[in-house]
Structures are given as structure tokens and as C-alpha cells.
Amino acid sequence: MxxxxxxxxxxxxxxxxxxxxxxxxxxxxxxxxxxxxxxxxxxxxxxxxxxHGRISATARFEVLLDPGYTVLATPKVPENPLGFRDTKKYSDRLKAARAANPYPDALTNAAGTVEGIEAVIGVQDFAFMGGSMGMAVGAAFVAGVERAIAQNCAYVIVTAAGGARMQEGILSLMQMPKTTVAIRRLANAGLPYIVIITDPTTGGVTASYAMLGDVQIAEPGALIGFAGQRVIQDTIREKLPEGFQRAEYLHAHGMVDMVVHRKDLKATLASLLSYLERKEVA
Structure with missing residues (x-):
């Protein structure tokens, strides 16, 4: 050498x-x-x-909430209620996901303030099994709504999901009406429900609580839809337009109210809460 x-x-x-x-x-x-x-x-x-890259639930709380927020306990639900197994047990998949993430399931709530205005915020983390909606997500959503009603404040949900969790079958689909009823209870209490849609938000989540907000906010470039683009094209046998199922396209066609850059989300959310709750910013 x-x-x-x-x-x-x-x-x-x-x-x-x-x-x-x-x-x-x-x-x-x-x-x-x-x-x-x-x-x-x-x-x-x-x-x-x-x-706009995908971020963790913890990072999302830090972006939206003032310092000093409290992460709420995730309700316990039966694990692997159908005894599901593919190449490995569903319970083993849950253990692996929990070992790689700070929270026990895909949806976590926190109570705090947004520029001084009280709110409860739920965040779906796509890193936890694709943010999929199962019984734990449904229970956490309802618990977040109940906490908001108890505190007489808004409930804000940040969505990121591939849809319903297939390992829970029909039980995952039952979370769609369950969360819809919870949203109605929030409305009956006269409290705001705001949705922040992030990339990606698809499937049963889009078909339920992700599109039922008093105000729908989307992050730039977020993928938002129910079925996949290829499935839709094969069904209707037509080529879909450029940017179909992206936040900007949905905003232009009235499906979301605004597209807001991540750096402006907190200020925008505070303004909405101040207006909808008729409260002055502290």
C-alpha cells in the first residue's frame, strides 16, 4: 500500500x-x-x-401549547380483542410500537393554554402504527372531549392517520360513530371543535372526526382523502387533476377552511379560540 x-x-x-x-x-x-x-x-x-415533515406528538404539543401543559392519561381498552394475528400477534405489534414511542397509542391528549386561552388538544402520531384508529384512539378522543366539557373549553384535534386499524376489524370502524356522538356532545355544550389536518389524513379518520370541525385547518401539502387516488381513478375511469387530495386543492374546493404554515398555527389557533369562545387573550 x-x-x-x-x-x-x-x-x-x-x-x-x-x-x-x-x-x-x-x-x-x-x-x-x-x-x-x-x-x-x-x-x-x-x-x-x-x-412540512411529520412530527411527533410531543413536538406538536410544544408547537401549539404554552409551556406548562399537562399530558393526559390514555384510557385503557382491551388489547387484541379479536385475537388477531398475521405474520405476528397484534399484541406483539402493539408492544413494538409502544417501545418505539413515548405514548401508549396513536392519540394522546394534553390540557393547557394556547397564548393564554384554555384548550384541550389531541394529537395523532403517524409514527404509532400509522396513526391508525382503533379502540384506544376512540376512547382517547372521547376522553379529550369530556375533559374539554369539564373545563368549559374547546377541543382541538390534530389528525394524522392511515385510517382504521385493520387488526381490530369492525371494532375500529365503530369508532367513527362513537367520535361523532362525542362531537355532538361538545356542540350541545356550546364549545368549539377545531380540526388541524396534517399529512397524511386518510380513510375512516377523514370519513369521521377529521372533517366535522367548526373550523378545518390544514398544513401545506397535507394528503387528505378517503380512498387512494389510484382506487378512485380505477373506479371512475378518469384521470384526476394535479394536486388532487392535497390541502391546497381541498381548500380551493371548499373542503377545508384555511391552509396555514406550521409556524403560524399557534397564532391562528389562538385567534380562532378567542373568537369562538368569546374570550380575551390573557
Whole structure:
């Protein structure tokens, strides 16, 4: 081995030791390499193409709520009620998802204030089994609504889901009417229900509580729909327009009320709460 090759190899091994694997990341939108800390500091939004990345429930609470919020306990429900098993047991899949996430299921509630205005916020985390809606999600949604009614404040839900959880079969689909009834109870109490739709929100979640808000807010570029685009095209035998099922298209066609950048979400939410609850910002 030549002297030059030895120097090159030693420099290469040194670079590998001194450079963390997570120092850089590739933007899912434009493909540009981004400095990971810069990306996180920008609320996981690409500073070049403005692509809104998916964020955790904890990060979402920190974006929307004032410091000092309280994460609420997730209601307990029967696990694997159908004894479902595919390549592995559903209960084992739940254990793996819980080991990789800070909360016990896909929907978590927190109580706090948004620029001084009291609210209960529920957040679906796509990292937990695709944010899928099962019995635990339905129970957490109802618990969030009940807490909002008890505190006489709004309930805000941040959606991110691939739809109903197939491992719970018909029991997952029963969460659609269950959550709809809870929303009616909130309305009867004269309290606002606001939905923030993030990427992706699809299936039974879109067909129920994600589209029943007093106000529908969507993040830029969010995928929003019931069935997949290919399924719809094959059914109606027509080519769908550009950007179909994206937040901007749905806003233009009246399905959502506004598309709001992540950095502006908190201020927008505070303004809506102040107006809908007829409360002054503290």
C-alpha cells in the first residue's frame, strides 16, 4: 500500500468517527440535503422548498401549547380483542410500537393554554402504527372531549392517520360513530371543535372526526382523502387533476377552511379560540 493510500484511509476513518450519522438529512420534498439541527429548529419544515415533515406528538404539543401543559392519561381498552394475528400477534405489534414511542397509542391528549386561552388538544402520531384508529384512539378522543366539557373549553384535534386499524376489524370502524356522538356532545355544550389536518389524513379518520370541525385547518401539502387516488381513478375511469387530495386543492374546493404554515398555527389557533369562545387573550 502506498503512502498516499495510507493517509487517505486514515483520514476516511477519522471522518467516520467524528461525523454523526444523523448530522444531515434528505428533504422528502425537494431531495436537498439539510443540516438536521437547522431542519428541527425550523419546526421540521424544509427551509428550501417549505415541505412540512411529520412530527411527533410531543413536538406538536410544544408547537401549539404554552409551556406548562399537562399530558393526559390514555384510557385503557382491551388489547387484541379479536385475537388477531398475521405474520405476528397484534399484541406483539402493539408492544413494538409502544417501545418505539413515548405514548401508549396513536392519540394522546394534553390540557393547557394556547397564548393564554384554555384548550384541550389531541394529537395523532403517524409514527404509532400509522396513526391508525382503533379502540384506544376512540376512547382517547372521547376522553379529550369530556375533559374539554369539564373545563368549559374547546377541543382541538390534530389528525394524522392511515385510517382504521385493520387488526381490530369492525371494532375500529365503530369508532367513527362513537367520535361523532362525542362531537355532538361538545356542540350541545356550546364549545368549539377545531380540526388541524396534517399529512397524511386518510380513510375512516377523514370519513369521521377529521372533517366535522367548526373550523378545518390544514398544513401545506397535507394528503387528505378517503380512498387512494389510484382506487378512485380505477373506479371512475378518469384521470384526476394535479394536486388532487392535497390541502391546497381541498381548500380551493371548499373542503377545508384555511391552509396555514406550521409556524403560524399557534397564532391562528389562538385567534380562532378567542373568537369562538368569546374570550380575551390573557
Amino acid at each position: 502506498s503512502w498516499l493510500s495510507k493517509v487517505r484511509n486514515s483520514l476516511g476513518s477519522l471522518a467516520k468517527r467524528d461525523t454523526p450519522d444523523n448530522l444531515w438529512m434528505k428533504c422528502p420534498g425537494c431531495g436537498e440535503m439539510l443540516f438536521a439541527k437547522e431542519y428541527e429548529a425550523n419546526l421540521s419544515v424544509c427551509p428550501r422548498c417549505d415541505h
